[in-house]
Amino acid sequence: MKRFFFTSVILNLLTSILLSFNVHAQNEFVDLGLSVTWATCNVGANSPEENGEYYTFDNALTLKKNEERLPTKEEFQELIDNCTWLWTEEGVHGYMATSKKNGNSIFLPAASTRYGTSVELVGSHGGYWSSSTDDGSDFVAFLYFCIFDVSVGFDDRSLGRSVRLVQDAKK
Numbered sequence: 001m002k003r004f005f006f007t008s009v010i011l012n013l014l015t016s017i018l019l020s021f022n023v024h025a026q027n028e029f030v031d032l033g034l035s036v037t038w039a040t041c042n043v044g045a046n047s048p049e050e051n052g053e054y055y056t057f058d059n060a061l062t063l064k065k066n067e068e069r070l071p072t073k074e075e076f077q078e079l080i081d082n083c084t085w086l087w088t089e090e091g092v093h094g095y096m097a098t099s100k101k102n103g104n105s106i107f108l109p110a111a112s113t114r115y116g117t118s119v120e121l122v123g124s125h126g127g128y129w130s131s132s133t134d135d136g137s138d139f140v141a142f143l144y145f146c147i148f149d150v151s152v153g154f155d156d157r158s159l160g161r162s163v164r165l166v167q168d169a170k171k
Contacts, residue, residue, distance in 0.1 A: 027039035027040060027041055027043075027068065027165060028040045029166075029167050030104050030105070030106050031102065031104060031169065032079070032082070032083065032097075032099035032101065032102065032104050032105075032106070033082070033099050033101030033102040033104070034075070034078050034079065034082055034099070034101070034169065035075065035078060035168070035169055036071060036075050036166040036167060036168055036169055037166065037167050037168075037169055037170075038071075038079070038106045038164060038166055039068070039106075039164050039165040039166065040106060041164075042109070042111065042128075042162045042163060042164055043055070043063055043162075043163040043164070043165060048106070048107040048109070049091065049092040049094075049107065049109060050109070051109050051111035051122070051162065052111065052162055052163070053162075053163075054111075054113070054114035054119065054160030054161060054162065055129065055160060055161060055162075055163050056157060056158055056159065056160060057129055057140045057157035057158075057161075058157065060129045060161070060163045061131070063163055063165065067167045067168065068165040068166070068167055069131065069165060069166060069167070070129055070130060070131035070163065070165065070166070071128075071130055071131065071143075071164070071165075071166045072130055072131055072132050072141075073130045073132035073141035073152055074132075075130070075166060076128075076130055076141070076142075076143045076152050077152055079097060079143075080143075080150055080151070080152070082099060082100050082101060083097040083098055083099055083100060083105075084097075084098045084100060085097055085145075085150050086098065087147050088107075092107075092109050092110075092123075093109070093110045093123040093124065094107055094108050094109040094110045094111075094126060095107070095108050095110075095126070095145055095150065106164075108126055108128065108143075108145070108164065109126065109162075110122065110123050110124055110125055110126040110145070110146075111126055111127075111162045112124070112125045112126065112127065113125070113127045113159050113160060113161055114159065114160025114161070115159060115160075119160075124146060124147065125144075125145070125146045126143070126144070126145045126146075126162065127142050127143065127144050127145075127155070127159075127161045127162065128142055128143040128161060128162045128163065128164050129142050129161045129162070129163055130142055130143065130152070133157075134154050138156060138157050138158075139154040139155060139156060139157070140154065140155065140156075140157045141153070141154055142154070142155055142161060
């Protein structure tokens with residue numbers, strides 16, 4: 001248990017140091033005809049197919065800059081409801097989310113989740129942090145998917161998840 005705690009502390013420290021150097025790629029944003037525009041890549045990735053970095057919820061909150069921010073639980077639900085979801089197994093596994101409103105799309109790689117120092121189920125599961133917390137608990141809403149499901153759930157804020165930033169849509 002001490003080893004797990006120490007490893008988690010070190011990973012969080014290293015993530016904070018990297019964030020202070022602003023190492024995540026400059027994102028472009030896609031208009032899906034929704035209330036927000038969606039980044040083309042995960043934070044820490046240079047292309048849509050790359051997994052990017054894994055962040056605890058507290059570290060993910062520090063990624064906000066200018067108009068870029070974490071999506072809310074409601075914005076993830078809007079994405080689910082207003083896109084068609086096509087699972088791909090060619091090359092990188094993940095979902096192509098195509099807007100039912102304007103036909104534009106984003107790709108979400110199945111980057112899975114980091115548990116301490118271990119990342120399991122890459123290529124079969126994806127999890128992306130939202131900014132929405134479950135009042136009075138350590139749980140945070142996140143977009144979850146596997147080959148058979150795309151949904152919003154709640155999970156422990158200490159896990160390492162992918163981050164896909166959004167911006168408010170221009171009116």
